[in-house]
Amino acid sequence: MSQQADQRARKKLHKNVWVATATSFLTDVSSEMLVNVLPLFLANVLGVRIWTVGVIYGLGDT
Secondary structure (H helix, E strand, O other): OOHHHHHHHHHHOOHHHHHHHHHHHHHHHHHHHHHHHHHHHHHHHOOOOHHHHHHHHHHHHO
């Protein structure tokens, strides 16, 4: 595909589509970061026992 055809294809998408795409991407990235940090927060800051964190994650996967 030539560069000119690629630019025409990008212009076909409305600005709102690009905004929705960026919002979706940033939401996905932030939720993936939070999932990795949440067990540490529960255990270290809130003092939740490790087995309780396991139960919470087990119920969340069901």
